[in-house]
Amino acid sequence: MALPTYDEVVAKWDPVLGLEVHVELNTNSKMFCSCATEFGAAPNTQTCPVCLALPGALPVVNEKAIESTILIGLALNCKIAPYSRFARKNYFYPDMPKNFQISQYDEPICFDGYVDVEIETEEGPKQFRIEIERVHMEEDTGKSLHVGGATGRIHGADYSLLDYNRAGIPLVEIVTKIVPGTGKYAPEVAKAYVAELRDILRGLKVSDVKMEQGSLRCDANVSLKPIGSDVLGTRSETKNVNSLRSVERAIRGEMIRHAELLNDGKKVKQETRHFQEDTGLTRSGRSKEQAEDYRYFPDPDLVPVTPAAAWIEELRATLPERPSLRRKRLKEEWSVPDKEMAAMINADVLDIVEATVLLGADPTKARTWWLGEISRIANEKELPIAELSITPAHVAELVELVAKGELTDKLARQVVEGVVAGEGTPSEVVAKRGIKVVNDDGALMAAIEKVCAEQAETAEKVRGGHLPAAGALIGAVMKETKGQADAARVRELLLGHLGVN
Amino acid sequence: MINKTAAEMADSLAKGETSSVELTQAHLDRVAAVDGQVKAFLHVDSEGALAQAKEVDARRAKGEKLSPIAGIPLALKDVLAQKGVPTTAGSKILQGWLPPYDSTVVSKLKSAGVVIMGKTNMDEFAMGSSTENSGYGPTFNPWDLTRTPGGSSGGSAAAVASFESPLAIGSDTGGSIRQPAALTGIVGVRPTYGAVSRFGLIAYSSSLDQAGPFGRTVLDTALLHEVMAGHDPKDATSINAPVPAVVAAAKSGDVKGMKIGVIKQLQGEGYQKGVQTRFDESLQVLADLGAEIVEVDCPSFEYALAAYYLIAPSECSSNLARFDAMRYGLRTGDVDGASAEAVMSATRNAGFGREVKRRIILGTYALSSGYYDAYYGSAQKIRTLIIQDYAKAFAQAEVLVSPTAPTTAYKIGEKVDDPMAMYLGDVATIPVNLAGICGMSLPAGLADEDNLPVGFQIMAPAMQDQRLYQAGAALEAALLSKWGAPILTKAPELKGAK
Numbered sequence: 001m002a003l004p005t006y007d008e009v010v011a012k013w014d015p016v017l018g019l020e021v022h023v024e025l026n027t028n029s030k031m032f033c034s035c036a037t038e039f040g041a042a043p044n045t046q047t048c049p050v051c052l053a054l055p056g057a058l059p060v061v062n063e064k065a066i067e068s069t070i071l072i073g074l075a076l077n078c079k080i081a082p083y084s085r086f087a088r089k090n091y092f093y094p095d096m097p098k099n100f101q102i103s104q105y106d107e108p109i110c111f112d113g114y115v116d117v118e119i120e121t122e123e124g125p126k127q128f129r130i131e132i133e134r135v136h137m138e139e140d141t142g143k144s145l146h147v148g149g150a151t152g153r154i155h156g157a158d159y160s161l162l163d164y165n166r167a168g169i170p171l172v173e174i175v176t177k178i179v180p181g182t183g184k185y186a187p188e189v190a191k192a193y194v195a196e197l198r199d200i201l202r203g204l205k206v207s208d209v210k211m212e213q214g215s216l217r218c219d220a221n222v223s224l225k226p227i228g229s230d231v232l233g234t235r236s237e238t239k240n241v242n243s244l245r246s247v248e249r250a251i252r253g254e255m256i257r258h259a260e261l262l263n264d265g266k267k268v269k270q271e272t273r274h275f276q277e278d279t280g281l282t283r284s285g286r287s288k289e290q291a292e293d294y295r296y297f298p299d300p301d302l303v304p305v306t307p308a309a310a311w312i313e314e315l316r317a318t319l320p321e322r323p324s325l326r327r328k329r330l331k332e333e334w335s336v337p338d339k340e341m342a343a344m345i346n347a348d349v350l351d352i353v354e355a356t357v358l359l360g361a362d363p364t365k366a367r368t369w370w371l372g373e374i375s376r377i378a379n380e381k382e383l384p385i386a387e388l389s390i391t392p393a394h395v396a397e398l399v400e401l402v403a404k405g406e407l408t409d410k411l412a413r414q415v416v417e418g419v420v421a422g423e424g425t426p427s428e429v430v431a432k433r434g435i436k437v438v439n440d441d442g443a444l445m446a447a448i449e450k451v452c453a454e455q456a457e458t459a460e461k462v463r464g465g466h467l468p469a470a471g472a473l474i475g476a477v478m479k480e481t482k483g484q485a486d487a488a489r490v491r492e493l494l495l496g497h498l499g500v501n
Numbered sequence: 502m503i504n505k506t507a508a509e510m511a512d513s514l515a516k517g518e519t520s521s522v523e524l525t526q527a528h529l530d531r532v533a534a535v536d537g538q539v540k541a542f543l544h545v546d547s548e549g550a551l552a553q554a555k556e557v558d559a560r561r562a563k564g565e566k567l568s569p570i571a572g573i574p575l576a577l578k579d580v581l582a583q584k585g586v587p588t589t590a591g592s593k594i595l596q597g598w599l600p601p602y603d604s605t606v607v608s609k610l611k612s613a614g615v616v617i618m619g620k621t622n623m624d625e626f627a628m629g630s631s632t633e634n635s636g637y638g639p640t641f642n643p644w645d646l647t648r649t650p651g652g653s654s655g656g657s658a659a660a661v662a663s664f665e666s667p668l669a670i671g672s673d674t675g676g677s678i679r680q681p682a683a684l685t686g687i688v689g690v691r692p693t694y695g696a697v698s699r700f701g702l703i704a705y706s707s708s709l710d711q712a713g714p715f716g717r718t719v720l721d722t723a724l725l726h727e728v729m730a731g732h733d734p735k736d737a738t739s740i741n742a743p744v745p746a747v748v749a750a751a752k753s754g755d756v757k758g759m760k761i762g763v764i765k766q767l768q769g770e771g772y773q774k775g776v777q778t779r780f781d782e783s784l785q786v787l788a789d790l791g792a793e794i795v796e797v798d799c800p801s802f803e804y805a806l807a808a809y810y811l812i813a814p815s816e817c818s819s820n821l822a823r824f825d826a827m828r829y830g831l832r833t834g835d836v837d838g839a840s841a842e843a844v845m846s847a848t849r850n851a852g853f854g855r856e857v858k859r860r861i862i863l864g865t866y867a868l869s870s871g872y873y874d875a876y877y878g879s880a881q882k883i884r885t886l887i888i889q890d891y892a893k894a895f896a897q898a899e900v901l902v903s904p905t906a907p908t909t910a911y912k913i914g915e916k917v918d919d920p921m922a923m924y925l926g927d928v929a930t931i932p933v934n935l936a937g938i939c940g941m942s943l944p945a946g947l948a949d950e951d952n953l954p955v956g957f958q959i960m961a962p963a964m965q966d967q968r969l970y971q972a973g974a975a976l977e978a979a980l981l982s983k984w985g986a987p988i989l990t991k992a993p994e995l996k997g998a999k
Contacts, residue, residue, distance in 0.1 A: 099822030
């Protein structure tokens with residue numbers, strides 16, 4: 001049978017989702033030792049007896065990691081357990097030094113929450129509530145690099161290299177309850193959920209949330225049941241989903257794969273699958289039919305986590321505005337069209353634009369600068385916009401200079417270039433580069449007369465009422481005045497000179 | 502010089518009658534002379550010890566304020582990591598491992614100027630009661646070289662009993678300090694759980710393990726206890742409270758008016774006649790000193806052994822998972838094409854001894870899905886019942902007492918093929934570990950039938966360790982005056998001794 005189309009799939013089958021998101025916290029030190037956590041350090045330089053599991057070494061909980069986890073729980077409307085414990089998840093794997101992972105099992109620190117997400121549908125915006133089962137703490141494993149062999153996996157490799165820098169980095173796992181009722185929107189809802197989580201976590205400043213660096217990782221569980229049925233189908237768990245777009249693609253792909261099997265009367269295997277970025281398909285991983293026995297038990301080296309109620313309330317009071325509400329508010333306050341709002345979110349400039357507006361800049365102008373010229377420079381330099389040396393204060397100053405007529409938009413772009421090059425504030429760049437608007441009507445008139453004489457034919461057309469021809473003359477005048485003239489003023493004087501209004 | 506107590510040696514050092522270098526050399530000479538028969542040490546660090554001794558002598562010469570036991574030699578159980586010194590936990594799987602860090606206990610010893618002479622033999626990963634489970638051969642009891650010194654800290658106990666070292670450190674998970682102290686006629690204390698940092702103590706059973714001191718007298722043991730105990734931020738289970746005043750208690754040694762509870766379940770049937778007799782006599786001595794003896798009932802103790810042999814193996818099955826040939830220690834089977842899994846398996850098969858494997862398998866089973874509640878879960882409930890039994894008993898008495906071990910030292914090889922018989926030797930010591938409280942064993946004399954030492958166990962509530970020393974010192978003084986000489990003077994001379 002042919003692969004069913006997505007529309008055929010959702011006409012017959014109802015998808016049920018379950019999402020597990022792993023977040024690396026951005027604490028300065030690891031979960032159970034004082035090793036540094038910086039990304040990208042030389043292999044095995046951020047290790048110690050504890051995270052290498054040397055004989056006799058003991059873990060001690062990083063308080064900051066607990067605080068971050070509670071903040072996440074609160075932001076996801078969870079209850080915070082007054083008593084929770086760490087458990088050992090026992091299994092052998094070379095990148096896990098202790099051969100057990102310290103995690104939480106039946107006593108997670110946060111539980112029973114929800115996140116509301118909104119997606120655009122043909123019928124307009126639609127809201128979905130994603131219920132959160134639990135938020136718990138655990139430690140990351142090291143990284144293995146399997147060399148040789150076809151699959152890049154441990155089986156068949158010639159040898160493997162191990163980097164324990166990541167071993168013991170604090171991880172928070174956020175697990176949803178099963179998410180039914182999303183129908184044909186399942187892939188978009190999942191994507192919106194992960195995006196919303198990312199924004200919430202970023203707002204809390206507890207993680208770098210960089211999917212490409214693995215600080216935010218998503219495992220997507222998908223199953224299909226016949227529309228109208230209450231019986232859940234067999235699920236597959238797709239790992240290695242490393243971008244928002246991949247979340248959507250992976251779920252869509254799995255829905256189609258499941259439907260094909262089910263349409264053929266075959267069974268879906270309960271297994272782990274790996275998402276392939278290049279093909280958008282998933283590849284079979286470890287079979288989960290025989291559930292692995294992790295022999296969880298409370299970690300006897302650690303004491304229970306018992307956050308005081310007063311502390312939890314203190315943390316709750318520090319929660320920032322929910323990202324979705326904030327976006328709604330800013331959109332209204334700034335009267336931004338939907339498309340532009342989406343562009344700002346995609347370009348990740350919302351914070352920086354808001355900061356610029358708070359310094360007095362006009363929202364539209366601030367947005368245009370950040371989204372336009374400055375984003376262009378950032379792309380060109382392949383740098384995140386925040387790493388350019390131009391700040392919201394610079395942009396606010398620039399907007400003001402333009403508003404006062406001291407700069408034209410064109411000149412202002414030169415100023416931006418100077419600020420990015422580290423030449424100082426906009427005023428300093430203006431002073432150093434000697435940039436100023438030519439406001440001397442006499443000088444402008446001289447240039448206009450010169451240009452009209454040189455391009456007499458064009459001037460004649462304009463005089464005859466063919467206004468579009470004026471552009472060429474204005475351009476020439478601007479060139480003549482080295483771009484320092486105000487184009488609007490040039491136009492005004494030119495048209496006056498040629499006797500048209 | 503080596504026959505003195507640590508307190509006397511400290512006094513000689515303070516007065517300048519001897520130096521730490523001389524003292525250390527004398528003990529190293531003793532080790533050279535007799536350890537071929539006793540086999541207390543796995544590694545003797547002569548060079549390191551003499552360097553430490555020299556440094557302490559220099560600090561003393563400069564008039565620095567030193568700890569009361571600065572310059573005194575000590576034997577360290579091989580379960581504690583010492584930077585740059587071979588540390589094996591008695592296992593082949595760690596042969597040749599040189600720790601890159603010091604355990605907190607070792608750091609404390611070093612800063613107190615205690616001279617660490619070397620690492621002592623033990624049952625592999627502290628699993629055993631006779632030191633016969635060591636990967637490097639057994640230790641022999643200085644009282645009778647055909648017998649075991651007990652275990653798992655048998656090397657440390659034998660070193661002190663044979664005058665190879667005045668002080669030693671052991672670890673006690675189910676009686677591994679108190680039982681060898683009993684079998685070799687010395688004093689051993691298992692401090693309250695959390696009183697001594699476990700950082701750098703190679704874990705057997707994390708919720709039960711606790712390092713503690715050995716000495717030939719109650720006071721010597723207290724001097725070491727005070728140096729090694731104290732809060733450690735590197736151990737999450739470490740108690741953040743002042744160290745109980747154990748030295749002061751050992752010096753006062755008074756039981757007048759003290760209520761002493763005899764645990765009904767830990768005497769009588771199953772206890773060797775000579776052990777019971779010496780225990781009863783000691784009780785009478787305490788009564789004569791003005792203590793009030795009461796009997797207490799601890800019905801749940803009947804299940805202690807069963808609970809212990811579920812909890813300890815469960816924890817060890819996880820704790821010992823790290824020995825996988827990947828980062829340190831033994832690696833075998835790493836031939837062309839062998840998978841990581843195959844190398845791990847071959848190494849663990851070659852590196853672990855039978856008892857360790859037995860306990861890993863037992864623990865793995867007890868934690869398995871579907872069996873967890875019946876085994877590990879039930880064992881934890883028994884643990885709670887034992888804690889409750891102690892709470893009730895301590896409401897009636899300040900300290901509780903029992904024989905330390907049901908028998909005196911047995912022959913090497915006598916129980917190796919009968920693990921249950923071996924496990925039963927821990928019946929009186931295990932409840933202390935399960936409840937996380939403290940216990941001491943001190944000599945109560947020799948059993949009439951075999952002329953071997955009998956241990957008297959004293960137990961006190963958590964963080965009331967000073968009560969052990971207060972009662973122990975009183976009993977020790979009364980028995981000493983009764984015997985006329987320390988018990989170890991009755992031990993036979995070892996061959997080669999000067």
